[in-house]
Amino acid sequence: MSANFFYTIEVIANGLMTGVMYSLVALGFVLIFKASGVFNYAQGVMALFAAMTLVGIQSGQVPFAHLINVIFGTHLDKFGWEVPTFIAIILALLVMIGFAFIVERYILKHLVNQDPIILFMATIGLAYFMEGFGDLMWGSEIKKLDVGLPQGGNVWLESATAGWADGFYGFYLDNLDMWATAIAIVLVASLIAFSNYTKTGRALRAVADDNQAALSVGISLRTIWVIVWSLAGFVALVAGIMWGAKSGVQFSLSLIALKALPVLMLGGFTSIPGAIVGGMIIGVGEKLFEFAIGPYIGGATENWFAYVLALLFLVFRPQGLFGEKIIERV
């Protein structure tokens, strides 16, 4: 077989893994949309904020140091200690849970029974607030994120497959992408198990099906919202870690939400497996298109191709591959 054949396999494998990285971001959107019908515009910023918080805690950074220094004339920067990664992740998760409480208490509670567009606009405001708040709290410099995950091409795989064809240098798979895939599988399995086999999970699904009916049987909408936003915060933290490890923790992390949109359009806004499958289709589709067609039309096709692919699916399945069909009786 020719080197081109193996390189095509390589592109597909890398596309699948990149797609899983997109799915990690899309999952947060799905969780919140499923439970409350809200498209959370702030999901990308949540990933950024979670990653900033993790690095800040890990490196012993004093929160709001710049603000404190300006007001009190101090020279605070670091506490002088470093927090082990696992504990830092737990603390960052607690911050995201605290954030969920604040969002429910100060935003969602006041918008009960409002149109989805109002809630969507509230999340836009939340995104802008968090961007500024994150900068104020942790500073806007680019931070290196190291949680101990290996990064770089897998040397063993590369050397074991090198020479399978003339001009083939061996398969390239990024160790970090492989870890991200494994983590995403565990995450999705956990979320599905939580949703199907726990009382809280069933309550969550009940709210998603019909919040009025759920309320009438004693399910607290406010508690469910806190749980859902906490879960979305957890997913944002995982996405922030994976993407932050690739690019450093910087403002642009918030823009990864743009890569999640075609995934959601394709997989459906209400399906957890849909987010994963949608991500993988987008990942493979855009990488293969760039590999096969890109060179003939100037390259840089991935961003728009993802949306074109999603739009094509929308023509045939407006609810996405796994989304629930919305039937409104008149």
Next chain:
Amino acid sequence: MKLTKLATFAVTAVMAASPVLADLVFPALSYRTGPYAANGIPFADGYADYFTLVNERDGGIGGLPAQVLECETGYNTEKGVECYESTKGEGALVYQPLSTGITYQLIPKATADGIPIHSMGYGRTSAANGDVFGNVFNYPANYWNGASIAINHLLEINGGDLSGKSISLVYHNSAYGKEPIRTLEVLSEKHGYDLTLQPVDHPGQEQKSQWLQIRRERPDYVIMWGWGVMNTVAIQEAVNIRFPMENFIGIWWSGSENDVIPAGVGANGYKSLTFHGVGDGYPVYDDIQKYVVDTGKTAGAGDQIGTVIYNRGMYAAMLAVEAVKTAQAIHGVADITPAMMRDGMEALEMSEEKMASLGLPNFGPAFSVSCENHGGPGLGAVAQWDAEAGSWNMISEYGPSDMDVIQALIDDDSAAYAAENNIESQCN
């Protein structure tokens, strides 16, 4: 009564916020927020801190204090134009738009208003032709100089012969990123190397396809024209595929600490072009410490001093100050107008002696500006990242770019602009 007090307070506040008429005003179109804030902050800090230094140490420029009017653009072109409109009436002497997009929008506006623009190492490259762009300056180097300096560096390490070599250009898929393509294509015809193009869409968070292709094609060298997260990801991906970092060269906007630190030790050996010095080993930093930092007058947190982008902001301010001094000498007045500032910029001479006297020996190339040449001689150097020391080191002197090729490109592009806009010769 309350209303009267409120009105009095408001008027007082507005008066206090406005610059004193005799101040020399330098608007700073900065971006301390948004996706590119990590680079916008050190530039804004360096720009403002140098003016503070001049005020505190020298009592201003020619006896008049300098005032920096900072306006937040978020690196957004529309906001940049708004900032221009809101500050131009404050006695603005020169604009440093700090964005190629904003520069393009401001060129016709500032030209009509008679306010000079200094787009240092960015913006419209053909603005180097002062005969067409009378109000725009882009000294000491522009993008096309950068492309040529990169090729010259590769020529130098290949014994002057690049025939048969392959070079891949990884670039931001925007007007900025496409700037070097024409120059590199012309130079490839001249030197015989193969050029392949790898566009990366904004913001550049995902570059797997591009780097898989580089891994497959194995070019001898990669040149990068990136910005923001694109730089960080590209360097990380290059590390991942074990591309030799000493064969990877970025333009000056792809060569800050922010770009290499996230990749850790793997980024060791990465090279970047530069048109100014790196690090804080210059006497001027002692003055900045004494007059700006120790007095608590830094524009930012004071933690960016000596970084690449801080140095660039400081260098831009230093060139503005020297142009003011030149304008004051030409016109014999301290309180200069934007038109006089333009004259000062056009007559600017930066000699090695002058830079040494400013505490910046060999910080930038020696150059002079003329009516025809607003871009300077196009000199540049190469710096290399030492990951262990966490610092950039200059590995070359300021060398020339291939002006035979570049001047022809500048003349073509500026002639087309002049024809489109009915611009007559500015120098005759």
